[in-house]
Amino acid sequence: MALSLASAAQLLKEHHLLREIVQGKCWTLKASDIEGCEEPFESISYDTRQVCPGTLLVVKGRFHKEYLQDIDAKGLACYVACEEYSNVTNAPGLIVNDAGKALALLSAEFYDRPQDKLTVIGITGTKGKTTTAYFTQALLNTVSGGKAALFSSVDNCLDGQTYEESDLTTPESLDAFRMMNTAVRNGMKYLVMEVSSQAYKVNRVYGLTFDVGAFLNISPDHISPIEHPSFEDYLYCKRQIVGNSRQLVLNADHSYAALIRQDAAAFNVPITTFALRTDETAAVNQPAPANVTIRPDDADHQSFTAIRSDKALDGAHCTDSRDTNCETLADGISLSMLGDFNYANAAAALAIACAAGINVADIFQSVTSVEKVRVAGRMEQFADPQSNTVAIVDYAHNFASIKAVLDFVDSRYGPQNPRITLVTGSAGNKAYDRRKEIVQAAQDRVEHFIFTGEDTDDEPIIDICMQMQSYITVPDRASTIISDRTTAISNAVHDARAHADRFNVILIVGKGNERWIKAHKKHVPFEGDDRIIERLFNIGQQQD
Template sequence: MALTLASAAALLGKHHLLREIIRGDVWTLDPNRLGDAADAPVTDVTYDTRTVSEGSLLFCKGNFKAEYLDGVDEKGLAVYVAETDFSSATKAPGLIVDDVRRAMSLLSAEFFGRPQDELTVVGITGTKGKTTTAYFTQAILNAASDGKAALFSSVDNCLDGRTYAESDLTTPESLDAFRMMRTAADNGMKYLVMEVSSQAYKVDRVYGLTFDVGAFLNISPDHISPIEHPSFEDYLDCKRQITYNSRKLVLGADCAHADLIREDAAAAGVPVATFALHNDGRGVGTPADTVAWPADAAHAQYRLASDGVELGDFRLSMDGDFNYANAAAAVTIAHAAGVELDDAKALHALEAVTVAGRMERFEDPQSNTVAIVDYAHNFASVTALIDFVYERYGDRDPRITLVTGSAGDKAFDRRKEIVEAAEHRIANFVFTAEDTNTEPFIDICMEMQGYITDPNVASTVISDRSTAITNAVYDARAHADHFNVLLLIGKGNERWIKDRNRHVPYEGDDRVVERLFGLNQK
């Protein structure tokens, strides 16, 4: 059924969002008072006035100003949705609502024919591991369904099970998400796996969306700033919303505040399945439905078991014990989504998965040096990354250099926490550019350098990121009597650096390393 002003008003009223409908001097709750306009089909939905066309419904979100509506009547604007009356700027009727973002999510889903009802939708949240777990889960579901699993991630979006396009946000704006869901459903997809950020709940990008399977991987302080979350409690509260908006929940058994999340699930009547990473297969560790543990002393492969039944040995293409925890999460999620645990082909599909910018390892043929490109960007992920280095290379007494920066204008705690996670375990910091909004790179780098308390760790500030990585490589080659590990974190495979609200082209950490090491570039 086509979306109309009348059906939009009815839906908003049902969710207690509609305040009134305004057109000129008419203020009403009854769209029929607007005559034929009430039943005219909406031809498109948008939040960008530049894309308004005949029959469009426009969402006036954010810091919207009346002057943005100049010329929309001539373009054929049919109706706008806003928290403010803009009748002085347009002749189109306005649906005045309490919360335009919530209204946008509900109406977008309706305009695109509720594509979520045609898909098994998986939502994955957590402080770390969301992206890798999403890719692992998609691989299993794709193998089980002959390539019918779509993906929304912070790296790529995939709407046909095989073609990947770079994404802009961890969780898309609701209108964009439902448009892509419609495309995925029309492409014959059976599943959709999507990352769900805390901001997705904070700003209602997934309002009204119920996940068939929700996953809560882990939680640790992050994204605390005036423009993100004012406190850890607020951050956790936003993450917890996935429990109340899922039909089944997959939970990291070792997750901080797991007891609270179990209480959420019990209150919502949502069944819970758990996963965990153990040290061995003798049941040592937090009890969980699905567990992973090392199958050999080198941690080169892991064994998985679910519901007490061993699923076999797995050798991932991605390094790090934490990725076997992510694999255990993915197996648990896929099983909750309907994949049978005896489908060995489907489960082993995760072994071939690689994620650009996540635990990508490069060896320098000119020196005894390994470089790892990863998206680690907070205390928990930096700690896990350095743990991996010592687990894999500890017997070689690695000399570790960390090339890092931190985001501007947000997540201020990260700057100190990255230093605290690393300073007593590495030889050298190189502080450099990462994404910012208004803060100069050099100011963030100098602030981070100021948090160093260990007199035995060296540090350098080089604001140009390519130069910083080059310096780290040359420094490693100058210390050829050591085994050197370069950790290049925070940017992954991104081909830009955000500077003063502009995306400035950047070669990419991986490509800089490939060039300096003389490797075949991708």
């Protein structure tokens, strides 16, 4: 049904958002008091620069009424805002309590509720969202013949095969529903999307119910005056996915799994659990049972087997496929992406596919598609032909992800006693705790820090780097500040070649394959960490 002022007002009333309708001196709750209230809107926008005849404009964020100058001449049909602007426009206004919530609801209706025509999967967690989303899309694409769309922090894909760089982890609600509508028109059956804590904080996914929601993990992150004031608020926002999902996939070893289970029970949401099981995890604790378990096949962790048990929640452990409670989903899985944590992400993807109703036999046949998945900028490894050096490019940017990368280096290269150099920075104007946590996670295992520019925004690069440098407490730990990121990476390579008597590992973290650096609220073109390494190593493709 086409969205009009009348239907918009009714929808906002149903969600207790509408305060009144204002046009000039007419203040009313009845849409019928406004002339033309049944006429469909031609477009919807939250940007005054995009207003054209028949546009519904949602006023949100840092808005100044000066933006509405001459807006009637552009053909504004109606606006939605938390205050009335009848002194600057003759268009009727739907005055609401929360413009973000209103935008999400109205966008869904304007684009004919595309979420109802898709199986929508939402994935949240501090780390692993992107990789799990790619793995899940690969599985669903294989079993559906390429009918799975993707919204991720790296790329968006609306036709199952074409990927375009994204701007946000979770798109603004209007953009999300517009892209969902495009995906539906492209014949997509599934949508896999990352769901950030900010998406719930600022209502980008308000009113959206996921057919399957996944909660991977949680650790302190995104705590700052412009993000989350505390870890409790961060966790609370992440937890909103539980009550907004029809089914939940949960990491059985999640630090706050008991609380998430309580959330699920309160909303009557069934749970499918997953877990990575290695000798190390078994030694650390008594692991909880899981519906989908992934285990290494050999001591070197070169391949893994995934096992499923529908009785796990009754206390049955998946030990191996010979157990009558268990069945093999896939064996001999060997991912192109490095690290045990990526096998945990693969287990999450398999659990999501199971929860989405995919036949086990289909998963068995399509798991090879997961083995081939490579996410640009995630654990990409490059070998230097001129020296005994390996460079790893990754998006790691907080304590948990830095530790995971270093754990991988230790497990893979520990016997070679590598000399590890960490090239890192930290975002400006937000997530201040990361700066100390990155250093704390790394300083006992790296020999040399190179602090450099990241998305420093309005903060001076040198200030962030010096602050990070001040957190080093290990005596005589080498550290260098090089503001220009390209120069910093070049320096790391030349330094490694100068220490050719040792096996060197260069970890370049924080930016992945992003082709820009955020400075003064603008994206400044940047070559990319991966391309810089390829150029310096004089290689044309990634090395496994």
